[in-house]
Amino acid sequence: MPLRFLLSSTVRRFSSSAPSGGAAAESRTQKLERIADVLLSLTKEERKDYSTLFRLKLGLNHLVQAGGSVPWAGAGPGAEAAKPAEEKEKTAFDIKLEKFDAAAKIKVIKEVRTFTDLGLKEAKELVEKAPVVLKKGVTKEEAEAIAAKLKEVGATIALE
Template sequence: MILIRRSYLCIKTLFRLRSSSFSFSSQVESRSETLERIAEELLNLTKIERYDYSLLFRHKLGFQKHGPALSGAISGDATGKSGSPASETKVAEKTAFDVKLEKFDTAAKIKIIKEVRTFTDLGLKEAKDLVEKAPVVLKKGLTKEEAGPIVDKLKELGATVVLE
């Protein structure tokens, strides 16, 4: 509907310019006649037909349901570059990971608490409370190299651990 309104405003502006004292070339006059014809046809449509037209128009321009799509023709005209959107956007690699304890074997609870104490600065009571709250994040903001040995050790003890 916004596109129809914008088209209407553009056509309205053309009518004003045409009625003013500016001189137009024959090419511009034929374009304005075409636009006048299109505007008349749009105004004669029913609401359902206008809605269908707006969907078709958005589809032809490359707009999707959730916003504009970056097609080569549209982005090439707007930015001066023509390329695929996949090559222009780079996916950021995750560098900071959180070690999350999902669940653990109750028989290995004491060993897991001791291991949690080794890589955190928690006392016995705090580590015990933390482990009993599972699922819980044990350590935040680690690199993959730092988190790997922790995850491996906890898995050896019978815990289910994930990197987030």
């Protein structure tokens, strides 16, 4: 059924002058109109937050985008289901070269060659592209060791 048809039939039902349910139906109509007015008055960011909250309250956690910062994530039944995903510790890291000292460029290139299978030319081109990801999917221990070595020679590293 097209959305336009559903909306038009709903509007006709709520805008009829004599609802079949009497005063109770009238108050329901007024309540729904008030809610619609409030929703229409929300800013774009508020609508996004409301949409996420509504999905969580309905238990549709799989429809909520991962990584979205939600200020009210601690409330509601959907919050308990979302917490285990946050508690998982990251196991694979990407090593990203943010920048390096110009005087230490040769040392950085040599160090990059030690943990990659790149030749001198490829390593030089990679380092010159900074900021760039040098290696993906590395364990935490290995990533920290590589980052420490690169920092010693004058590079700024980020683990993602």
